[in-house]
Every structure is written in structure tokens, then in C-alpha cells.
Amino acid sequence: MNMRNKIVAGNWKMNCDISQTYELLDELKDSELPEDVTVIVTPPFTSLQSANQALVDSDIIVAAQNMHQAANGAFTGEVSAAMLNGVGIDTVILGHSERRAMFWETNEILAAKVNTALENEMTAIFCFGEELGDRKSDNHFNIVKEQLQEGLFHIKAENWESIVLAYEPVWAIGTGETASPEQAQEMHKYVRGLVADIFGNEVAKSVSILYGGSVNPANAKEIFGQEDVDGGLIGGAALKAEDFIAIVNSF
Numbered sequence: 001m002n003m004r005n006k007i008v009a010g011n012w013k014m015n016c017d018i019s020q021t022y023e024l025l026d027e028l029k030d031s032e033l034p035e036d037v038t039v040i041v042t043p044p045f046t047s048l049q050s051a052n053q054a055l056v057d058s059d060i061i062v063a064a065q066n067m068h069q070a071a072n073g074a075f076t077g078e079v080s081a082a083m084l085n086g087v088g089i090d091t092v093i094l095g096h097s098e099r100r101a102m103f104w105e106t107n108e109i110l111a112a113k114v115n116t117a118l119e120n121e122m123t124a125i126f127c128f129g130e131e132l133g134d135r136k137s138d139n140h141f142n143i144v145k146e147q148l149q150e151g152l153f154h155i156k157a158e159n160w161e162s163i164v165l166a167y168e169p170v171w172a173i174g175t176g177e178t179a180s181p182e183q184a185q186e187m188h189k190y191v192r193g194l195v196a197d198i199f200g201n202e203v204a205k206s207v208s209i210l211y212g213g214s215v216n217p218a219n220a221k222e223i224f225g226q227e228d229v230d231g232g233l234i235g236g237a238a239l240k241a242e243d244f245i246a247i248v249n250s251f
């Protein structure tokens, strides 16, 4: 039996102002959510504190979509780990492909962000995944290995308690073209094997690996049914309460 945490995280990206945040959270709060699934929402920075307050009586966790690696300083427009902690946020998405592609986040920068998250006792949802060209040229395993080796695998075995992995093939994000359940399983198994090689079987068996990329209520059950898929990181479908709730209930 799979004893790993089942997790469904909604990545709201740059969507939802404060009133839309309350609206969406009201619907989620009022819904039936399974007790054995950890549900996470990641509103934009401007809604984090309010979202946390709105969910004070709920098990839904509020997380941030990004943070800067430095403790403080002249980094106009950026937000630190301590600032997130200060409004009750202790989970953060790091390395989303949109951050890598549009905001030039390299594996080296991400390694520093991972360190900052760990130093601040935060859980990091570490994203990785290949682009379409990598898959077409059969280089997807190498790319993923490189992203993990350079961005994450410098941590200590005990740090894995604070890490959730999220495989997001870039070609499946927001495109409606999801990876097949077999493709997801193949990559998740490969990644779990990499973790086992370096950090041992116990760590590999206990880390949750989420799949992200065009997950919707129609395909979630089959994807989540794969042996090494422990949940999802949901983009577009996380913005519609009905769809997100259906996905959370898909295990």
C-alpha cells in the first residue's frame, strides 16, 4: 500500500484579486474534501494573508508561488521567506517552469531558494520537467536529472521531510495536452529511483511526487491511479472550485 501523502495543490498563478480569492475559498471551504488528501492553494502574494485568515478553521493549506533566496535587501519587487513566515505561510512552490522560462531562474538560483526554504523551516514544492524538444529528442530523462541534481540533490537526507516533488512537463502545461498516465508513471518512477540511488530507499518511498500539466476532472483519476503519482499540481482547473474539488476527490 502506498503510505505517502496524497497531495493536490492548486497553483493559481497570476489570477484572482482579493474578492475573487474570497469567492473561490468560500466554495472550497463549503465543499466535501477527503480527509486523507492534503489540499493546498497558492493565491498570489496580495491574497496570502487574507487567504490564511479565511482558512483558519479549515485543513486547506495556503502556500506561496515563489520567494526570493536572500534574507532581505535591495531586491525591488521580491518577497523573502521571513515575510511569508510572518503572514503564516510555510509552504512555497519553487522552480515552476514559468519562473524558469520567464524569470530566468536557473538550477543554481533554485538551489539557493531551496536552502532558504529549509533554513526557514518551510516545505518546498520543487518543480521540474522537460520541454517538448527535450522529449522529442529523447533527452527528457537527462534534463530532469540535471534539474534535480543541480537544484535539489545537494540537500541532506533528513531535509526530504520538507520536500514535495512536482513533475511538470512544460509541453503539457496549459496546453490541454496532458502526459499520458504511462508517461507520468515512467518519469515519476525514474525520479523516485534517482532519489533512492542518492538518499536511500526510505527517503524515496516517502517523498510525494505530484504530476502537473493539464490535469482536469476527466483525467485526474487515471493519472492519480499510477503507482508513483501521489497527486497533482493543478493550474487552470484550480481556478474553478467545482473542477478543483472534483480533482481532489479523484483518488
Ligand SMILES: O=C[C@H](O)COP(=O)(O)O
Pocket (backbone or CB within 6 Å): 011, 096, 168, 172, 173, 174, 175, 176, 212, 213, 214, 215, 233, 234, 235, 236, 237
Ligand atoms: O502549476 C501548475 C501547472 O503549471 C499546470 O498548469 P495547467 O494545469 O493549467 O496545465
